[in-house]
Amino acid sequence: MATRPIGSGAEAELERIREGVPHGRFPAHVFNDQEIFDVEQERVFAKAWCFLAHESEIPNRGDYVTRYIANNNLIVARAESGEIHASLNMCRHRGNMMCKSEMGNASHFRCSYHGWVYKNSGELVGVPYMKEGYEGRLDKRDWGLIKVRTETYAGLVFGTLDPNAPPLDEYLGGFQFYLDLYLKQGSSGSEVHGPPDHWVTETDWKIAAENFSGDGYHTPVAHQFGFNLGYFASSGSTHSQGWAASIPGRGHGIGLGHTPGFPPFAGFPEELADEMRRSLSPEQVEVFSQTRTAVGTVFPNLSFLMQPFSIVPGEAGVRFVTMRLYHPIGPGRTEMYSWCLVPKDASEEYKREAYRAYTLAFAQAGTFEQDDLENWARVTRSAGSNMARDVEFPYVMGMDSVPDPDFPGPGHVVKPYVNDSNFRNLWSRWSDYMTGRE
Amino acid sequence: MASEKPDRDTVLDVTDFLYREALALDERRYRDWLDHLADDARYVVPLRVTREGQADWEVSPTSRIFDDDKRTLTLRVERLETDFAWAEQPPSRTRHYVTNIVADPGERADELLVSSNCLIYRSRGDSIEPNFYSIARKDTIRRVDGGLLLARRYAVIDQSVINGHNLSILL
Ligand code: FES
Ligand SMILES: [Fe+2]
Numbered sequence: 001m002a003t004r005p006i007g008s009g010a011e012a013e014l015e016r017i018r019e020g021v022p023h024g025r026f027p028a029h030v031f032n033d034q035e036i037f038d039v040e041q042e043r044v045f046a047k048a049w050c051f052l053a054h055e056s057e058i059p060n061r062g063d064y065v066t067r068y069i070a071n072n073n074l075i076v077a078r079a080e081s082g083e084i085h086a087s088l089n090m091c092r093h094r095g096n097m098m099c100k101s102e103m104g105n106a107s108h109f110r111c112s113y114h115g116w117v118y119k120n121s122g123e124l125v126g127v128p129y130m131k132e133g134y135e136g137r138l139d140k141r142d143w144g145l146i147k148v149r150t151e152t153y154a155g156l157v158f159g160t161l162d163p164n165a166p167p168l169d170e171y172l173g174g175f176q177f178y179l180d181l182y183l184k185q186g187s188s189g190s191e192v193h194g195p196p197d198h199w200v201t202e203t204d205w206k207i208a209a210e211n212f213s214g215d216g217y218h219t220p221v222a223h224q225f226g227f228n229l230g231y232f233a234s235s236g237s238t239h240s241q242g243w244a245a246s247i248p249g250r251g252h253g254i255g256l257g258h259t260p261g262f263p264p265f266a267g268f269p270e271e272l273a274d275e276m277r278r279s280l281s282p283e284q285v286e287v288f289s290q291t292r293t294a295v296g297t298v299f300p301n302l303s304f305l306m307q308p309f310s311i312v313p314g315e316a317g318v319r320f321v322t323m324r325l326y327h328p329i330g331p332g333r334t335e336m337y338s339w340c341l342v343p344k345d346a347s348e349e350y351k352r353e354a355y356r357a358y359t360l361a362f363a364q365a366g367t368f369e370q371d372d373l374e375n376w377a378r379v380t381r382s383a384g385s386n387m388a389r390d391v392e393f394p395y396v397m398g399m400d401s402v403p404d405p406d407f408p409g410p411g412h413v414v415k416p417y418v419n420d421s422n423f424r425n426l427w428s429r430w431s432d433y434m435t436g437r438e
Numbered sequence: 439m440a441s442e443k444p445d446r447d448t449v450l451d452v453t454d455f456l457y458r459e460a461l462a463l464d465e466r467r468y469r470d471w472l473d474h475l476a477d478d479a480r481y482v483v484p485l486r487v488t489r490e491g492q493a494d495w496e497v498s499p500t501s502r503i504f505d506d507d508k509r510t511l512t513l514r515v516e517r518l519e520t521d522f523a524w525a526e527q528p529p530s531r532t533r534h535y536v537t538n539i540v541a542d543p544g545e546r547a548d549e550l551l552v553s554s555n556c557l558i559y560r561s562r563g564d565s566i567e568p569n570f571y572s573i574a575r576k577d578t579i580r581r582v583d584g585g586l587l588l589a590r591r592y593a594v595i596d597q598s599v600i601n602g603h604n605l606s607i608l609l
Contacts, residue, residue: 102488102598194500195487201603224522229513311510335599359505360513365483365605367517370525373604 003042010035011435018431024396024420026427031204032332032384036434040328044300044433045070049151049158049171051302051325052076052086054339056155056191062105062120068327068335069159074148075099076157079121080107084152086159087122087145098145103195118145154183155190156302174410175252177281178245178296181288182304182321185268186275186345190321193340193355197363203376204383205301205326205334206430211372212295212303212324213426214244214255216417217397222375223368230313242292242417244398245409251429253422254296256287264289267308267319269350272343283408299429301326304341309357318350320358332380338363395420395427444541444550452541452552452579455586460534460556463608468515471608472508476580476587481506483609488598497594503605504593514608525606531561532607544578549589552577556593560607569602571595573609 017027030036050069053076057065064077066089073089075098089098096113099106108125110117117126122145127138148159151168153176158168165171172179183190211218220227220236227236238259246253265273265288277285288294297303303324310317325337340358342351362369382388398419407413414421432438444452455474462471475481485501506514517523535557544551553576560569578590593609 100488101490101493104490104493195485195498197485197501197503198598199600199602203603222524225517225520228520228522229516311513313513355502356505356510359502360510363503364600364602365503367514370604370606371523374525374606377603 003046006035006039010039014039014431014434018428018435020392021395021424021428021431024394024399024424025392026395026423028383028388028391028393030383031207032380032388034331037328037331039434041070043436043438044430045328046161047165047433047438048162048300049160049165049168050300051298052150052157052159054155054190054192054323054341055084055152055157056344057103057195058084060105062107063103064099064106064120065103066099066101067325069148069161071329072148072161073097074159075109075120075145076150076159077106077120079119081121083121084150084157085121086148086150086157087118088148090146091116092124092143092145102198122147154179156183171250172252172298173247173250175247175250175254175296175298177284177410178254178294179298179304180280180284181291181294182306182323182341184276184280185319185321185343186272187279188344190341191344192323193342193351193358196325197336197338199336199364200329201334201336201373201377202332202380203334203373204332204380205328207376207379208324208326208334208336208372209297209299209301209303210423210426211376212305213246213253213297214295214417214419214422216240216242216244216255216257216293216295216419218372218375222371225371226368231309240416240418243404243407243413243415244417244419244421245407245411245413246422246425247411248425249429249432251299251426252297253425254294255417255419255422256291257293257295257417258290259292262290262292266292267317269346272346272350275345287407287409297426299426300433301328305362307361309361311353311357311360318353318357320354320361322358322362332384336364338369395424397421442543444543448550449539449541451586452550453539455579455588456536456539456552456554456577459588460536464532464534466529468518472512472515474588475508475511476582476589477508479508479511479588480590481511482591483593483595486594486596486598503595503600504609511608523606525604528563530607533559535559541579544580546580548581550579550581552579556609558607558609560602571600571602571609572597575609 052067058078074086075089076086091111093116098109115128124140124143150159242258243256293307295305306321308317321341323339327335398421401414459474483504485498489496538555540553542551556573558571574594576592580587580589
């Protein structure tokens with residue numbers, strides 16, 4: 001995709017932002033700025049590997065969902081061969097939208113304008129009045145739906161608009177070690193519980209991406225009610241404990257909250273914990289068994305959270321996993337997608353309980369998420385003000401922490417969990433993309 | 439199962455009940471609102487998905503925005519009673535407009551199946567852009583000694599992508 005040039009003043013400003021990050025400075029205005037948004041669309045979202053769907057959303061041949069990369073609506077479909085294809089949701093004839101639904105099942109798509117027909121893999125197979133109208137001047141092989149490159153990891157389907165992007169494995173750069181905590185609960189992996197919650201929020205995607213890359217700092221205050229009603233296994237005084245892990249040069253980061261005396265794999269059903277002990281690497285078992293909360297972001301806009309949660313405060317509770325996608329639709333405006341992931345092998349009862357815990361705590365009506373979204377909307381609003389143009393935020397927490405030598409997981413890993421280390425890595429990666437250094 | 443159409447008095451009672459229930463929410467008398475609920479009440483707000491006309495469902499059979507019972511609704515109220523429910527500080531101003539009430543016999547002799555439309559206006563802070571939620575409700579309302587109780591609310595929002603940064607209000 002051809003990128004549009006921007007003014008030299010804007011380029012210089014982006015360079016200045018990039019230089020500030022290692023010194024723990026990042027400007028407020030980027031969280032609500034039309035120009036930043038426009039550049040991000042081309043330099044971040046058109047270049048990075050962007051999450052499209054979980055394979056379990058389209059388990060059968062013909063299943064499809066429609067999703068976005070930047071402002072491009074894509075059809076993500078499982079073809080008759082079983083392979084997953086992503087194509088631009090735009091008819092090659094005059095550009096009508098092929099799929100107007102968010103999900104469904106179809107072996108073929110027929111355009112409702114002039115009737116061109118495509119296989120769900122994108123191949124053009126039918127053109128009305130082919131002989132009479134086109135007289136041999138149209139080769140169907142040249143006019144299939146525009147394809148988008150996809151790759152998968154453990155059920156996650158990613159797409160990129162950049163033909164030169166590195167392979168997904170390299171892009172993830174070792175973060176897979178941590179993603180397995182969400183995606184490999186049991187040998188059959190995870191599946192979505194159902195279609196995602198989907199809503200529009202007056203929040204910049206970056207605020208959510210940062211928060212989920214391991215903001216353990218906000219929890220005791222933003223979610224103070226939870227401590228108040230007795231929801232948390234950690235108290236305010238032990239809450240800072242744990243690790244902040246990030247993949248340098250990749251932007252991915254995860255916060256691993258730890259509570260002293262927390263039983264290994266607490267909140268997982270016994271069979272599942274046993275299976276994880278068997279199927280995961282010894283290093284993963286060592287890390288995951290002592291993790292209470294794991295909250296991480298895959299650069300740029302895919303996040304996960306796993307945490308034990310009880311419907312009734314103080315009870316043992318279950319683990320739930322939420323996966324969310326922050327789809328930017330304007331400066332300071334985001335379409336949120338929020339799924340609950342459940343272990344495929346778990347009992348129906350456990351899945352139901354985990355899902356109920358998820359709805360009570362997360363997504364649009366979740367008691368924890370509600371408060372985040374309120375804060376994020378205010379942050380966004382402030383960031384868009386005139387004076388905010390000259391304001392920077394401090395990202396200096398843990399600047400001097402040295403990596404924990406005993407931690408068995410990959411990346412740059414520091415203690416405690418409450419730390420800005422992941423955020424410096426996130427914003428330095430963002431700055432790399434914004435200055436064309438991806 | 440009673441098959442007769444509820445009489446006019448019953449319909450009036452149901453209407454009065456729904457209006458008072460909405461009033462309790464709009465006046466933020468959450469404990470009073472809880473009193474409108476049966477102890478075994480279910481409160482379900484399923485997710486709507488944009489699908490083709492011939493699809494087998496458009497309201498998700500598995501995904502829920504709210505999946506509550508009286509115990510979890512009480513927790514939501516307890517949360518609002520703390521000083522830290524930031525989502526509702528300052529509180530949303532809501533107005534529930536309940537119309538098109540249709541009462542039919544329910545599955546049990548003491549229950550009615552009540553359909554209604556509910557439009558919620560929600561205003562926050564100094565924002566001049568309110569949120570609107572248009573909702574199809576299917577309630578089960580139970581007759582008990584001394585009045586009516588909500589035994590089940592099944593409320594479907596008409597949008598598939600829902601506006602508003604959160605749903606910190608009750609529907
Ligand atoms: S726009 Fe699709 S067939 Fe003409
Ligand atoms: Fe939070």
